[in-house]
Amino acid sequence: MNSPIADAVKPIASENNIVAAKKNNIRQRSAKVNVDKITLAHGSGGKAMRDLIDDVFVGTFDSDELSKLEDQARFDLTDLSIFGDRLAMTTDSYVVDPLFFPGGDIGKLAVTGTVNDLAVGGAVPLYLTCSMIIEEGFLIADLRKIVRSMKNTADEAGVSIVTGDTKVVHRGAVDKLFINTAGVGVIPHSVNMTSDRAMPGDVIIINGYVGDHGAAIVDARGEMSLQNTIETDCQTLNELIQLMLTICPDIHCMRDATRGGIATVLNEFAIGSNVCMHIDESALPIRHEVRGMCEILGLDPLYLANEGKLIAIVPAEFAEQLLEVMKTHKSGIESAIVGKVTESPRGGVILNTTFGGKRMVDMLVGEQLPRIC
Ligand code: MG
Numbered sequence: 001m002n003s004p005i006a007d008a009v010k011p012i013a014s015e016n017n018i019v020a021a022k023k024n025n026i027r028q029r030s031a032k033v034n035v036d037k038i039t040l041a042h043g044s045g046g047k048a049m050r051d052l053i054d055d056v057f058v059g060t061f062d063s064d065e066l067s068k069l070e071d072q073a074r075f076d077l078t079d080l081s082i083f084g085d086r087l088a089m090t091t092d093s094y095v096v097d098p099l100f101f102p103g104g105d106i107g108k109l110a111v112t113g114t115v116n117d118l119a120v121g122g123a124v125p126l127y128l129t130c131s132m133i134i135e136e137g138f139l140i141a142d143l144r145k146i147v148r149s150m151k152n153t154a155d156e157a158g159v160s161i162v163t164g165d166t167k168v169v170h171r172g173a174v175d176k177l178f179i180n181t182a183g184v185g186v187i188p189h190s191v192n193m194t195s196d197r198a199m200p201g202d203v204i205i206i207n208g209y210v211g212d213h214g215a216a217i218v219d220a221r222g223e224m225s226l227q228n229t230i231e232t233d234c235q236t237l238n239e240l241i242q243l244m245l246t247i248c249p250d251i252h253c254m255r256d257a258t259r260g261g262i263a264t265v266l267n268e269f270a271i272g273s274n275v276c277m278h279i280d281e282s283a284l285p286i287r288h289e290v291r292g293m294c295e296i297l298g299l300d301p302l303y304l305a306n307e308g309k310l311i312a313i314v315p316a317e318f319a320e321q322l323l324e325v326m327k328t329h330k331s332g333i334e335s336a337i338v339g340k341v342t343e344s345p346r347g348g349v350i351l352n353t354t355f356g357g358k359r360m361v362d363m364l365v366g367e368q369l370p371r372i373c
Helices: 004-009 015-025 049-061 077-082 106-118 141-159 213-218 237-245 261-273 289-299 317-327
Strands: 084-096 126-134 160-169 176-186 204-208 253-256 276-280 310-314 338-341 349-352 356-362
Touching: 015 338, 049 160, 077 261, 084 106, 106 141, 106 176, 106 237, 106 253, 126 237, 141 160, 141 176, 204 317, 213 276, 237 310, 237 317, 253 261, 253 276, 261 276, 261 310, 261 349, 310 349, 317 338
Parallel strands: 126 160, 276 349
Antiparallel strands: 084 176, 126 176, 204 310, 204 338, 253 310, 276 338, 349 356
């Protein structure tokens, strides 16, 4: 209706009719899925798919942007620019097996992983996408649990899930359920954390126990019969990171130590900044159960996956103050200074062992544990 007449009869914008227009734009939904299992029809683009989207996704994610069911979510650039001057974008796919494990599930993992990948760049995470590839025959009840878990985690992190996609494939074409999430955030003006900024003299900090997620998945697969269950450390870190940045806006490097563990991240920093990362084995927080499992299975906790652990390289003069503040946050109670940055050997990571020796810690070669995240 782009004509002068249409323009002439256009109502004058007032707060009330903007609210009314918004409400009309969000279509009312009452469709329900009344079967127990996903069928190919749920991915067909027809009524069954529409009902699934309305009932399971739109109903749970409860986002105005998603409810409009446009082909894309839309954002006001002015609103985004309040948070900073750079947009951050990331994406990740989740294929973890099993889907449910102590302390989490694939949905919690998907939201956490994407939020954390934005947050460790200093970004304020804002919006997420959710794409699912579902195997025919998957239980709707399990799908509901996973979507609810995604919503709870998103709420906790203060992000909205604003657009998505659903595909259903024949039995055997995927194993139960795969999820892809992408995320958008905004980086504040003052923040510049990149892997090439570590400098000799900097201090290495970690926010708690290493290797819990990897160990929890091994445990959940029933490969060990442990006396005490190990829970994943899966948690969003954006709040802790914002707190850290208020104490020290010039943190040099930060990454979350997911697949490949802390060894991989430290190697990335050492290579990226052309410096050496020196860590002390005795300072590394590792749970007794995780250490025990590693000894039995011949795993190295330095390479075990984490889903709620960050490594920060910080200027030495801020290290103690940062540590103190991190310990006041629920995601940083067990934070520790685990080492320092030195000049040489350039590009290397060296572990000072508890026995007084030194060993080089290389990048992970091959796969220690498949389908961990
Ligand atoms: Mg990451």
